[in-house]
Amino acid sequence: MSLLEKLKKTSTVKQSEVLSESKLFNLKDVATTPVPIVNVALSGSVDGGLTSGLTILAGPSKHFKSNLALMLAASYMKKHEDAVCLLYDTEFGITPEYLKAMNVDPERCLHTPIEHVEQLKFDISKQLEAMERGDKVIIVLDSVGNLASKKELEDALDGKAVADMTRAKALKSLFRIVTPYLTTRDIPMLVINHTIQTIEMFSKQVMTGGTGLMYSANTVLFLGKSQEKEGSDVVGYNFTINIEKSRYVKEKSKLPFTVTWEHGINRWSGLLDVGLSLGWIRKPAVGWFEGVNPETGEVLTDKKRRKDTDNAEFWLPVLKGGYATALNKNYAIGHVQAITDEGDNDAS
Numbered sequence: 001m002s003l004l005e006k007l008k009k010t011s012t013v014k015q016s017e018v019l020s021e022s023k024l025f026n027l028k029d030v031a032t033t034p035v036p037i038v039n040v041a042l043s044g045s046v047d048g049g050l051t052s053g054l055t056i057l058a059g060p061s062k063h064f065k066s067n068l069a070l071m072l073a074a075s076y077m078k079k080h081e082d083a084v085c086l087l088y089d090t091e092f093g094i095t096p097e098y099l100k101a102m103n104v105d106p107e108r109c110l111h112t113p114i115e116h117v118e119q120l121k122f123d124i125s126k127q128l129e130a131m132e133r134g135d136k137v138i139i140v141l142d143s144v145g146n147l148a149s150k151k152e153l154e155d156a157l158d159g160k161a162v163a164d165m166t167r168a169k170a171l172k173s174l175f176r177i178v179t180p181y182l183t184t185r186d187i188p189m190l191v192i193n194h195t196i197q198t199i200e201m202f203s204k205q206v207m208t209g210g211t212g213l214m215y216s217a218n219t220v221l222f223l224g225k226s227q228e229k230e231g232s233d234v235v236g237y238n239f240t241i242n243i244e245k246s247r248y249v250k251e252k253s254k255l256p257f258t259v260t261w262e263h264g265i266n267r268w269s270g271l272l273d274v275g276l277s278l279g280w281i282r283k284p285a286v287g288w289f290e291g292v293n294p295e296t297g298e299v300l301t302d303k304k305r306r307k308d309t310d311n312a313e314f315w316l317p318v319l320k321g322g323y324a325t326a327l328n329k330n331y332a333i334g335h336v337q338a339i340t341d342e343g344d345n346d347a348s
Helices: 003-010 036-043 065-079 096-101 117-130 150-157 167-184 212-216 271-278 312-331
Strands: 053-058 084-089 109-113 137-142 188-193 195-197 205-207 219-230 233-246 254-260 288-291
Touching (some): 036 065, 036 254, 036 312, 053 065, 053 167, 053 212, 065 137, 117 167, 167 188, 254 271, 271 312
Parallel strands (some): 053 219, 084 109
Antiparallel strands (some): 219 233, 233 254
């Protein structure tokens, strides 16, 4: 018996495995979304997507956070026909119309209204304890930013106007409990949160709720937006996904996508602007675009106007021609060896 086998046999934790054979480490479910640039933001790959663990979508009000969470939930539920959604609701901003628009079947969702942090902690702990690895469940919390603590609620009922110093501690406890369950059960959890600007000389965007959420999360995405116009008419919004924290994607990366009133999420949005910066898209003439391999100079597509590039006919040859690999190399973590041998002989 090898030493590793001896240690495994002695362990009181039944899920202990040699790391190369561990299901927790090697077999993670991935739900790919229909929007390549969102997959890149989540995993660094156009063929990647949402994995188990805690993913936080944060930003000011009306920044597409809930809709993006529903799109991710719909992608997971589409992949697994037996999957269900556990929806914890504190804002009641998700309407039946939103569910329908994002292709989330309400018949497969358990809606649980939540009044305070402690109520959520008790319920979600019991739910996760009852789950087994292989159960196809996605958890959505909308939102933690609007969630009061039990003490804050009790003080309001008692007419006490005192500051609540317990909320951040309660939230940290909540996610400290939840995080290991999400990994061992292979369950993805989407949490929507608010952001604020700090009051200092050089203001920056931060999440509300204390540090516990940031510590526990695998991925934290901050959303920004600007108007999408046709002439002087606003036809939708351009959103920017800012990678605030990720175990898979280089932090501080910025990835755009577009949502219009008429067509919803533009599936291929973001690829053109990123492609221009990476050299995989060029302008042969003003207002015209074509895909090109920057290493060989090979032209991969016919030249098109911007609006005519929003289709698979334009993008699939570019992605298959090497652009997908370039996106992965540019944004994903893990392509460079952490410690190189270069210069080791000179270190002495």
